[in-house]
Amino acid sequence: MIYLTTMTMQLIDNDPDGIRICRVEGESLVTVVVPRDKLAAAKKLPDLPDRGVYYLLDEDHGVLGRVYAGQTTHGLQRLDAHRTQKLFWNKAVMFLDSDNNIDRDVLDSLEATAIDYVRVHGSYETDNIETPSPRMNPYKEQRVEELHASILFRMRVLGYDLDRKESAHVVASSAVFHTKKNGVHATGRYNPDTGRFVVLADSEIGLDRPIIKNQGAIDARMKLFAGESSKAKLEDDVEFTSPSAAAVFVLGGSQNGWTEWVNDYGQTLDYVYRNKEHMDE
Template structure:
């Protein structure tokens, strides 16, 4: 027997990688995909439920380097609090429903299950340091299991596989890149010195100020003065660490070990620090 599942997807402003609203036939849960730079537009969407769980993703073409799971009773407004406090993400995926379908017990337990999952699965890092342990009636356990399974299914269909393990052979060709928030930059890491070289032609997001990295602040001032917007490097620039290089390019506060990835989607951390592969 053929089992069919029908998922519909609405694209806001006809952008294939912009805001997306997804629904599965016969289910009340609404999935909303929000790129970081489209958050202001997403908040204008009408008639979306306010209660549910969400994931903040640092992703590049479906490869996840960092994931955070949480819950909301404010719908999309919850993401406002993460614009500065958790500035690593470039995509948010929210799973929302009406209050009567997601009561507080179910919501708390669904969040706990989502957090436990991202802490134990995949090859990505997570900002979730502890797993909550809420009480749940045994009569509601199956509801939480079904919801979580449905969420994992939708994430995989959307191209964000939370189960994905890094199985490719480590590639130590030294070119790494970032495309976070649409900024395209590339560079090379020197494992002997720990320094990172951002290559000429890389984009630098000057519209976002640097937080707490003097080397990146001084390099921006020296190379671009008071300019704003997005500029391209005319020459290579070397930094004391991968994180300083990532902060210079992207602004904000960045973890360069997870931000820089190679053409195989492997993070700098995985290539040079992975104990499982015997690399230090």
């Protein structure tokens, strides 16, 4: 027996890394993938439903560093607040439907299910501190389970596996870590003896986002790129006192370098150097 699922994907402006709209044959749920820097364009798209759940992702080629789950009754407009209040995410994935198909009880229970799932699964961090406890309508429990199963399936198809566990690999002390967040490609090396992190020459530096609360990164940018904006390329290696300072220098904003820098196996710096269970292997 061959079981088939038909999913269609629309690429806005023919950009495979841009806004994507996905639908599964026989289901009313609409999936919308929104890169952070494409939010303004995404909000102009017509005829998208307003009600559903969403994930904010800090992701690098499918490797999830941090995940936040929430609900919306205003469609993509909900992301406006997160653009200013949550700086970690570079991509949002929304699962939207009409009020008739996702009523208030289903929406609250679906959000609680999604939050509980990201808190106990995968190797990523989450900004969801607590799981809501709405009353689960027993007559709608099956609907919630079906919706959540469809969401998990669609996330895997899109390359964002919420169940993914980092596997152990031997990592050399000279291993190169990288970030590709917000279209900025940079590489670096961590020294576990000193705790310092070197951003390597030829790394791209995103200058369009201001640095928050990291004087060392601010000083380095001012020294190297005074008067420049948008994106620049580093001519020489630059050393920082921590992985986070290096990530802030490269990406701007406020960054957790321990989860931002990943190696070629998709392992975060935190997993390689601070995960006690891994270190004992």
